[in-house]
Amino acid sequence: MDADAHRLESSLWVGRKRYRAVLSGWYLSWTQLDKRNREHKTVSVPVSELIGVEEGQVELQPEKKVTESDGDFTVFSIKRHRKGRGSGALWTVGRIQFCCPSRDLRDRWVTQLRSALKTHGPSRPHRLLVFINPFGGKKRGSQIYRSLVAPLFELAGISAHVVVTERANQARDHILKKDLTGFDGVVCVGGDGMFSELLHGVIGRTQQEAGLSEHDPAAALQPCNLHIGIIPAGSTDCVCFATVGVNDPVTSALHIIIGDSQPLDVCSVHHLSTLVRYSVSLVGYGFYGDVLAESERYRWMGPLRYDYSGCMTFLSNRCYRGTVQFLPADSQLSSPRDNTRCLSGCHVCSESTERLFSRSDSGSHAGSLYSSQFSQYSSPWEGEWETVEGRFKCISLTCMSSSCPRSPLGLSPSAHLADGTADLILVRDTHPLGFLTYLHRHTNSQDQFDLPFVEVHRVKAVRFRLPPGEEEQAEQEEPEVSERPGGMNWISSVQHLSARAKERGVTGAKKRGKRDFLCGPCCRRSPTVSVWNCDGELLPFTEILCRVHGQLVRLFARGIEEGMVAYRGTLGNKSCKGKYVLHT
Ligand SMILES: Nc1ncnc2c1ncn2[C@@H]1O[C@H](COP(=O)(O)OP(=O)(O)OP(=O)(O)O)[C@@H](O)[C@H]1O
Ligand SMILES: CCCCCCCCCCCCC/C=C/[C@@H](O)[C@H](CO)NC(=O)CCCCC
Ligand SMILES: [Ca+2]
Numbered sequence: 175m176d177a178d179a180h181r182l183e184s185s186l187w188v189g190r191k192r193y194r195a196v197l198s199g200w201y202l203s204w205t206q207l208d209k210r211n212r213e214h215k216t217v218s219v220p221v222s223e224l225i226g227v228e229e230g231q232v233e234l235q236p237e238k239k240v241t242e243s244d245g246d247f248t249v250f251s252i253k254r255h256r257k258g259r260g261s262g263a264l265w266t267v268g269r270i271q272f273c274c275p276s277r278d279l280r281d282r283w284v285t286q287l288r289s290a291l292k293t294h295g296p297s298r299p300h301r302l303l304v305f306i307n308p309f310g311g312k313k314r315g316s317q318i319y320r321s322l323v324a325p326l327f328e329l330a331g332i333s334a335h336v337v338v339t340e341r342a343n344q345a346r347d348h349i350l351k352k353d354l355t356g357f358d359g360v361v362c363v364g365g366d367g368m369f370s371e372l373l374h375g376v377i378g379r380t381q382q383e384a385g386l387s388e389h390d391p392a393a394a395l396q397p398c399n400l401h402i403g404i405i406p407a408g409s410t411d412c413v414c415f416a417t418v419g420v421n422d423p424v425t426s427a428l429h430i431i432i433g434d435s436q437p438l439d440v441c442s443v444h445h446l447s448t449l450v451r452y453s454v455s456l457v458g459y460g461f462y463g464d465v466l467a468e469s470e471r472y473r474w475m476g477p478l479r480y481d482y483s484g485c486m487t488f489l490s491n492r493c494y495r496g497t498v499q500f501l502p503a504d505s506q507l508s509s510p511r512d513n514t515r516c517l518s519g520c521h522v523c524s525e526s527t528e529r530l531f532s533r534s535d536s537g538s539h540a541g542s543l544y545s546s547q548f549s550q551y552s553s554p555w556e557g558e559w560e561t562v563e564g565r566f567k568c569i570s571l572t573c574m575s576s577s578c579p580r581s582p583l584g585l586s587p588s589a590h591l592a593d594g595t596a597d598l599i600l601v602r603d604t605h606p607l608g609f610l611t612y613l614h615r616h617t618n619s620q621d622q623f624d625l626p627f628v629e630v631h632r633v634k635a636v637r638f639r640l641p642p643g644e645e646e647q648a649e650q651e652e653p654e655v656s657e658r659p660g661g662m663n664w665i666s667s668v669q670h671l672s673a674r675a676k677e678r679g680v681t682g683a684k685k686r687g688k689r690d691f692l693c694g695p696c697c698r699r700s701p702t703v704s705v706w707n708c709d710g711e712l713l714p715f716t717e718i719l720c721r722v723h724g725q726l727v728r729l730f731a732r733g734i735e736e737g738m739v740a741y742r743g744t745l746g747n748k749s750c751k752g753k754y755v756l757h758t
Pocket of ligand 3: 439572573574589590591592593594595596
């Protein structure tokens with residue numbers, strides 16, 4: 175469609191000032207005119223960043239108020255605010271009140287702006303399925319949705335079907351089993367645990383519909399079309415923070431409204447021939463597993479439980495033996511120590527998109543999303559496995575930086591959201607001060623990998639084994655796997671085992687009498703086996719195989735926007751490229 179099909183130009187008033195307003199191409203701009211018709215300051219807003227247009231003078235805060243008058247209309251758009259270094263932009267709603275000399279002209283402006291919005295925003299969602307966890311984080315999910323998010327969805331003309339969950343895994347089961355026709359996306363209001371429910375629902379549903387089994391780690395899974403949105407209202411909100419750059423409900427709601435799309439790598443975790451779980455932020459053994467196991471006893475503390483358990487776990491000064499094997503990623507493409515950051519529009523991720531989807535029938539990426547991935551035609555195990563054996567303070571695998579408010583640059587600051595790889599961080603046994611230095615570097619900009627006991631690898635797959643004599647005694651715990659593609663027996667079996675792991679604070683190890691978490695970390699002989707933390711859930715198995723699936727899901731996000739985003743505009747006659755002209 176011709177970008178100028180909606181062109182409109184006229185004189186308008188904003189307050190007492192007269193402007194020449196133009197809707198042209200991809201922008202709405204208005205230039206102040208003086209009494210002699212000389213042009214002054216121009217403000218420009220991309221149509222893609224308009225939220226909605228309303229007749230009359232409209233205010234949203236403290237609640238929606240409309241004052242009708244013949245010539246007025248109100249335009250709502252995205253307004254950026256710069257946050258601290260390393261984080262993304264905070265978005266709020268900008269409001270501009272225009273006044274036309276006639277009702278007829280007002281109607282033309284409203285019609286043209288609305289139709290420009292439709293044309294320029296084909297990827298914007300119209301219908302969303304929203305799951306609210308009323309108990310996540312500080313238990314403010316329902317209030318956050320009602321007061322901050324719902325009014326914006328209404329303004330943008332999005333219809334939302336809201337489910338307030340009454341039990342864990344309700345959102346996941348709903349996505350797996352219910353009719354989702356007509357929904358353009360699913361949204362969670364909660365923390366990483368809620369996101370994980372949506373992730374499992376969306377991936378499981380997509381594989382069911384494609385007739386694929388999720389258990390085979392070598393299988394090429396079908397990329398998911400249904401977008402996931404996250405309104406942060408949890409304890410860590412790591413996935414939101416790492417994909418948007420801030421954990422702010424309004425910013426996330428605005429990314430959803432304008433239909434942003436961020437592909438995300440997902441790691442599948444397998445035990446023997448069973449899929450155990452999917453992960454995007456952390457598969458962690460040793461310290462992070464112990465912190466999570468310990469924190470389960472202190473849920474009542476809310477988000478503070480991680481700080482308390484972190485201290486207790488640190489004081490217990492444990493390390494664990496094991497063998498880690500990994501399949502390195504192509505080191506020509508990127509490295510976890512190249513000091514780059516994956517930002518919005520990242521070229522490493524874009525090139526990966528081409529590699530992952532290039533063998534599809536359709537030339538366009540959007541088309542190729544619906545067809546099979548390149549990896550279906552080649553083995554995911556190409557390359558030589560490397561082996562590292564030893565005693566580890568912690569072993570972490572992350573598909574993305576895993577930045578969060580506790581650690582603004584994250585577990586692996588140069589990791590990419592959508593490059594088809596994960597970073598494997600091995601922290602060998604060291605003295606407590608060394609490990610404290612490693613942990614502390616997560617909170618500032620010092621390089622946590624520049625320590626003699628730390629190594630980091632960019633990988634496509636990882637395998638973990640216990641030392642001989644300590645192997646997993648999994649016979650009694652092996653879940654019964656459904657033979658049917660997309661079968662769901664494994665979910666309930668693994669879920670049952672995870673719940674048992676949670677109850678005991680640790681996986682089957684207690685049975686072996688090798689550890690006992692429940693009596694406190696400081697007063698026991700050191701256990702020899704830890705537990706895996708998979709995006710905040712304890713895994714019921716110790717010996718696992720992890721495989722990265724490039725760009726398996728898509729979020730309503732755009733990666734981290736660092737600094738103000740440039741777009742063309744004019745300031746008087748001078749170019750102001752590189753500046754975002756704010757308006758209120
Ligand atoms: N109604 C409910 N009752 C109990 N648990 C629920 C309910 N709805 C969702 N859950 C579960 O609560 C867990 C924690 O939720 P959520 O992620 O929203 O909060 P959180 O406090 O941030 O936790 P975390 O960040 O540690 O995962 C999730 O794993 C989810 O499965
Ligand atoms: C001396 C100061 C030391 C400070 C140390 C700070 C280190 C912070 C690293 C942050 C790593 C976050 C990894 C993300 C994990 C999430 O998928 C998961 C689910 O929400 N959270 C936890 O498991 C919760 C576990 C959180 C552990 C801290
Ligand atoms: Ca990645």
